[in-house]
Amino acid sequence: MRRIVVNTGSSVLKSIFLALVFLLSLGCKNNNTNKDHQFASFFNAVQDSMVKDTIKPKxxxxxxxxxxxxxxxxVLYGELPIKLRLAHIDCPEKRGKQPFGxxxxxxxxxxxxxxxxxxDSDKKFDRNGRLIGVIFNADGLNVNKEMVRLGMAWHYKKYSDDMSYDLLEKEARKNKVGLWIDPNPIAPWAFR
Incomplete structure (x- = not known):
C-alpha cells in the first residue's frame, strides 16, 4: 500500500485535499458502519480545521x-478613511485647552x-461612530500602552478592565512623567 503525504498548509491544497477525501468517501462505502463513522469523524475534523484556518484575523x-x-x-484602510478611537485610554482634551491636550x-x-x-479591533464603535482599537506601530510597539507609559493618557477604567494599563498609569504617576508633573491633573471625563 502506498502512503500519500499531503501538506495542507495552503488553502488551495486544503480544498483539493478535502475534495479528494470526499470523493474517496463516496467510493469506499461498505457495510462496516464503524469505519464509516471513523471516516466521517475524520472528515469533519479536517473540515473544522479548514474553517478555523480561513477565519480572517482581527x-x-x-x-x-x-x-x-x-x-x-x-486611518486609511484601502481607500476608506476611518476614524479610530484608541481603546483602554483617555487623553487630555484638545478642545477646551485642557493642560497636556x-x-x-x-x-x-x-x-x-x-x-x-x-x-487590533473587535470591530466595536463608540457613540461617535469611531472604530475602537489598539494600534501597533511599524516597530510593533503598542501605541495605546505607550501613551499611558509616557504620561499622556489615563487608563479609561469605565471602558477597560485590562489592568496592564492601570499598572502603566501608576508607574507614570509615581515617576511624575508627562501630565503627572501637575500636582492635581484633571481626568478628561471630569474636564468634559
Missing amino acids: YLEAKIIRILDGDTVE NKAKIALSDLCFGQMVQI
Whole structure:
C-alpha cells in the first residue's frame, strides 16, 4: 500500500485535499458502519480545521493619515478613511485647552503618524461612530500602552478592565512623567 503525504498548509491544497477525501468517501462505502463513522469523524475534523484556518484575523492593516487628538486618529484602510478611537485610554482634551491636550496629540503623532500600522479591533464603535482599537506601530510597539507609559493618557477604567494599563498609569504617576508633573491633573471625563 502506498502512503500519500499531503501538506495542507495552503488553502488551495486544503480544498483539493478535502475534495479528494470526499470523493474517496463516496467510493469506499461498505457495510462496516464503524469505519464509516471513523471516516466521517475524520472528515469533519479536517473540515473544522479548514474553517478555523480561513477565519480572517482581527488585525487590520492601515495607514495613519491624521491625528485628531491624543486618543483619536484617522486611518486609511484601502481607500476608506476611518476614524479610530484608541481603546483602554483617555487623553487630555484638545478642545477646551485642557493642560497636556496638545502635547498628547504630538506624542501620538510621534509614535505613529504616516506609518502603516496594525489595528487590533473587535470591530466595536463608540457613540461617535469611531472604530475602537489598539494600534501597533511599524516597530510593533503598542501605541495605546505607550501613551499611558509616557504620561499622556489615563487608563479609561469605565471602558477597560485590562489592568496592564492601570499598572502603566501608576508607574507614570509615581515617576511624575508627562501630565503627572501637575500636582492635581484633571481626568478628561471630569474636564468634559
